[in-house]
Amino acid sequence: MASVRLERIAKRFDAGGTPAVDGVSLEIADGEFTVIVGPSGCGKTTVLRMIAGLEGPTAGRIFIDGTDVTDLPPRERDIAMVFQNYALYPHLSVRENIGFGLRMRRVDPVDIARRVDRIAESLEIGVLLDRRPAQLSGGQRQRVALARAIVREPAVFLFDEPLSNLDAQVRAQTRGELVRLHRRLGTTMIYVTHDQVEAMTMAQRVAVMHKGRVEQFAPPLDVYRAPSTLFVASFLGSPTINRFAGRVLPDGTSQRFDGGVRLRVEAPLAEVATLAVRPEHLNLVAPTEGSAGEVTLVEPLGPETILHVRLTGGEQATLRLGAGTTPAVGDTVGVSVRATEALVYDARGRLMGRGVA
C-alpha cells in the first residue's frame, strides 16, 4: 500500500503548444479512493500515464510512498493500470487470464488458484472461470480485466474509465463492487472518469480537472455544495446549475442579478459577479413574490420534476421540484432563490461567498 504525491507535474507534448497537464499537485493518502473527473481532453489520462510511468512529465516530481519515482520505469513502481479497452488473451481461459501475471512471477500455483478464486468470487465471475474471452459479454470481459489487475495486489491501482463500455445496469453494479473491493483491500486507487455519477458515488475525494489543471480537490459533497470555481459548479450537477449575471448595487451590501434576483451577499463584493444556484435551491412561489416567468417545459421524472422557466428578462431558470402538483407549460409562475444556498463568483470565476438570508 502506498501514498501518491504529485508535485506540480506538467506535460507538454509539443514544444510551444498548450500543455496537456499544467502544474498538477495532489497528495493522495495511503488507501484513499480518489476520482479524477473532468471534460474530454482536460488531461486526466495523461496524469494517470505519468503516475504509471508510461509518460514522463516535462516538469515536476512524482512520489510513491515518499520515494521519488519520476525517473523509474513502470515495472519498478508496483502499480496496476486498467484501461477502458483492456485486451485479454483469447486462447486462455478466464482462470488463466486472471492468473497470468502471477504465473509469470512464479507465484506458487496453489496460491494462484486461491487468489484467483477469491477475486473471481468478489467480482461475481466465479462461474465463468473455464470459459474463453470470446464466450463472454463485454461487461464480463471487463470484470475479468479488473480481476487480472486486482489479483496482483499492487500498491496502487490506476483506472482509466474502466466502466465506460458497459451498459447502465452492469455499470452501476460494477461501480458498487469496486467500492466494496476497495473497502476490503484498502489499496490506494486513482480512478479517472468523465462521469459525474461515478465521481460523486465512488470517490472519497474528487479532483476536478479543467484545461490541464486541478480546480478543486475535496470530498464529493463538499465539491457539490461549495464549488471553488464557476467551472466546477457548472461541471458537477444535473441539470446544470443556474447562472445569472449580476452587478454591485450602490449600497455595497446587496447585489442585483439578471432575472430580477436581488440578494444580500457575503462581502467582499466584486463589480461584476455571477450568481449560481442549483435547481433544487430555486423555489416556486407566487408570481408577485419572486421573479416572474413562464413555464416552457415540464419534465416529470417520477420522484421529481424538472421545470424550465423563462423569466421576464429572457433568462432561463431550471427548478427541481419534488413529487406533487406541478404547473403546466404556459403557466405564469414566480421563482425565488434560497439565499443561503446561492453561490456568488467573481469575474474570474472564483467563489466569493454566498447569499445571506
Ligand SMILES: Nc1ncnc2c1ncn2[C@@H]1O[C@H](COP(=O)(O)OP(=O)(O)OP(=O)(O)O)[C@@H](O)[C@H]1O
Ligand atoms: N501522445 C500525445 N501526443 C500529443 N498530444 C497528446 C497526446 N496524448 C494526449 N494529448 C493531448 O493532451 C490533451 C490531454 O489528453 P488526455 O488524453 O490526457 O485527456 P483526457 O482528459 O483523458 O480526455 P478523455 O476524457 O477524452 O479521455 C489533449 O489535448 C490531447 O489531445
Ligand SMILES: [Mg+2]
Ligand atoms: Mg482519457
